[in-house]
Amino acid sequence: MSLLLYFIIVPLGGAFLLPIISRLRESLSDWVGNAITALLLYCSVYGVITASGKTVTYFVGGWRPIADIPVGINLVMDGLSGLMLLIVNIVALLVTLYSVNYMARYTDKGKYYTLFLLMVAGLNGVILSGDLFNLFVFLEITAIASYALVAFGIEDEELEASFKYQVLGGTASALILLGIAVFYQTTGTLNLADASRVIAGIGHTPTVLFAGVLFMAGFCLKAALIPFHAWLPDAHPAAPAPISAMLSGVVIKVLGVYPLCRLFFNVYGITPLIQDIFMVLGVVSIILGVFLALSQWDFKRLLAYHSISQIGYVVLGIGLGTPLGILGGLFHLINHSVFKSLLFLNAGSVVYATDTRELKELGGLQRKMPVTGATSQVASFSIAGLPPFNGFWSKLIIIVACVQAGQMLFAVLAVIGSILTLLSFLKVQRYVFFDALKEKWKNVREVPFLMCVSMIVFALLCIGMGLLLLPQISAVTLKPAADVLYTGLEYATKVLGG
Amino acid sequence: MNPLLYVIAVPFILGVLCFIPGKVRYIREAITFLGTAFGFTLSLLIFLDMPMEWSRFGSVLLKVDHLSGFTLLAAGFFTLFIALYSFRYMKDTLYPARYYGCILWTFAATAGALMANHLLLLLVFWGFLGITLYLLVLTGGDAAAPAARKSLAVIGGTDALMLLGIILIYQLSSTFQIDGISLHFNSLAAYTAFFTLLLGAFAKAGVMPMHTWIPDVSEHAPIPVTAFLPASLDKLLGIYLMIRMCFGMFAMNASVNLVLLIVGSITILASVSMALMQNDFRRLLAYCAISQVGYMVLGIGTGLALGLMAALFHMINHMLYKTCLFFTAGSVKQQTGSNSFADLGGLGRLMPWTFVSFLIAAFAVSGIPPLNGFVSKWMIYQSLLKLKDTGGSLWVIWLFAAMFGSGLTLASFMKLTHAVFLGTSPVKIVKAKIGESGFLIIFPMAFIAVLCVLFGIFAFSGPITLFLQPITAMLKPTISGVLPMPLYWSAGTATLLILAGLIIGFLIYLAGNLKNVREADSFTGGEELPVDTRVSGIGFYDTVRDLPVLGTLFKRAEAKWFDLYELGSNFAYSVGGLLKKAHTGLLNLYLLYILLGLIIFLILLMGR
16 A cells, blocks of 8 residues: 555655745745645544554565565554554644644744654654664654754753753664664564564574663663653753654654564564563653652643653553553553643643743633633543543553453552642642732733644543544554554564465 | 433533533523433432333443432432522622533532442542532632642542552452442452542542541632532442442451441541631531541441441431531621631621521531431431440440530530621621521522421431331341331420420520510620620630640641641652652763663573
């Protein structure tokens, strides 16, 4: 299906054209940026529906495998990639919509959209790549675009954050590249499906495992799991709000969690030891992340620490390795994309209206900014796991899966994490939106229309995403994605046939 | 469609309609009236038409039996009266959409929680109630923000624990159907499941130690909100869940009952003592409400049919008189603008309807015959006495707690009566020419006060036979059987005797004293007093503060030493602060963490 190629070439082409288009007229870049993300969303919905849970492979240049051995580059869309594409492009569209007004604060929207579309091209590329090296290339495209986007404000804070992000992100890339080198040296192939077969043949030899260690460290760094998390609370708050939403909402998942799952479930084949590592990483991130978040007084920094904690839930769920656990983990992944993006956009709106992120300086904004306030309440209840919002359902599934798998301790810790998350977001609500309105915010007004639209759509998603659990809808979205991971090594057969 | 769905869906949808922006007050009020009247009527019809159920996905999701039918009816009744009262009281609220929308949603979710036969469904409705409570408390304005935060933190936190308990129950009995669960305390998991659910019920009902949100909410939230949630519906839900657990899902044993009895006794005594020291109408009522739940927990803790019946009866009585009391507080607030004792006094003459309703409800809560509160307390005493038959002598302690608590309740209401309705009015009130509240305030208040009297006098022919005996028969508690009649308090005869006594007393008063009454100023020892000097209710019982042990305890309690929420958040903040020290922003440190992680992975994966 050549549709798969569009996910990469459309944003890439847009990124190259935008510097020229924006020279003609700056407002054109808004139109082009939004049109491209809208097109991508349309493609992903269309793609997911037509594939209906089956694995679709596209051989670039028509180089089909010979005797089941791939000779060219292939793009693969299975259930997991479909789900990721869908969520990435939904968030991307809503974020570009939000950027129209928000990015007017900064100069040169043309460059912003260029970098943004490069990032999206990279994300789609990572999701669709059928081989390890292309995955790495796209990962670097996203990473480099996001280094630039974090620094987009070019003030002291942004530049410092971007620098730290580059150093630690570069470390991750180096680890991953080294891993790829070792991996290629051992298995003689970079194609994921092919490698999966090779490893099934030779087993987990020390060099294969060594590559695995490097991958795990590299991708955990990208996913910001504790103890690899330290870059995130600096990088995510410093970026412009729409970019923070992308970074926390989708980038850490696509660059971190997705490759981890792909490699260790579909290529290496999951082992109890790796599962244990995932679960422990997850629980440690949940607990330490939420404690760190609770004591923050910078709105976006608090949100950033919560990203670490919530990714912990995702990894815990997936690490359980049971069908229910994987389903819950993936469900939490997309839920987190929605509510955390919304929360960062809320924070952005507050910054847009007041120019500050300090919780203690804000207060009483609910009456002045009703849309921002109400949507942030929805998002807060979602992340805190209150029914009937989406976060409740995914946490519920993860905790049920923990108990069923006999991991009582993890279940208890997940519940404690959830309570602390609630505590922390009640704090945000109180200090930002309730309490007494300070004199200096007397003239604050609600943000422009398009920003409101974007936040409202996100809020509606938070309310409605529980419906994904209905059997009919789950059968084309969550279930195929969870099956990809649960069936593990069947990946090779599905991609290459035979 | 099944009527059980309508009772949830219609108020919910009408609640959504309330959120449509618009400035016309009457439309929202009309919608609210429609929704609550519909809810009440349908609950009544459902009550008359029980048992009913609704199944989907191969399991019975909603089910109405005697217990849920009765509680649903009560919820419908109180929601209607709260709505009526709000039309007047809340007419100037800044948040009409949120207020009326959430009232309707609260009823919908309460109905859902009471009818749910699936534990997860119960949890969804239950959790949603936390959100509506939060939003309703926030309509109290800026000052209510900390209280709202605290209430959702306590309730949402315990909901998360309940989730754990529910999953454990599912593990143990492999069903989520409430009517299919029957667990014995034979494993740690069963105990954990029981106590996590119990904490959820405690937080809703406001039993110690999960009670701390109630006084704060009562002080800052609008009065109808307090009367609606902490004082009535949340109690109803908490006690409902406790009964479902203790007389259905779990086979109770002596030690678990003992825990309930201890918690109940402590709740009664500790919070009524706190009530004594309050100097705010609403805070005093709030502490008193907490103390009353203690009685219900005691009743349930006996594990006897009589205790169960007493607990249910006390719950419904408590809803009646406490709603009435909060309504009188609202009436006072409406007319004087304050609920603080410092600003009140001598209102009895100025607001006669409010005063009479207040007196009836205050006598009821203090357990004075023949009012309803006395009957249910009497039944609780009797059930505690019955514990004598099952061995042990601890029943003396529980009985002492219950009776002594009742005395202290009366004491605290004497303080309240004096401070608000008797004594001399402060200058401000005299000048302001305070009058009685409007009809929409008086009617719900007086109507409920009348019910307090009727439920007392006709306790046995009325509510007990109609509502409570079928429930007790259905739940088949551990020791059931017909109750010996002497245990019953013969309300009719007693009422007649009391009335006769009152009349004779009045006659004597008329005959002897009426002409000889002498009015004089208070004796001040010859000192000249400023004009505005008066005896306000504030100093009452303050001597307790100087007592050696008790005084210290009070001071600690007021400094929030026993507040789980405060303790928990202080702990969390200090852990967070500690962890923050490990995040200095230095890149070398962060790289060190990464190296550490890498080494751990290497050892784990390649160490074989």
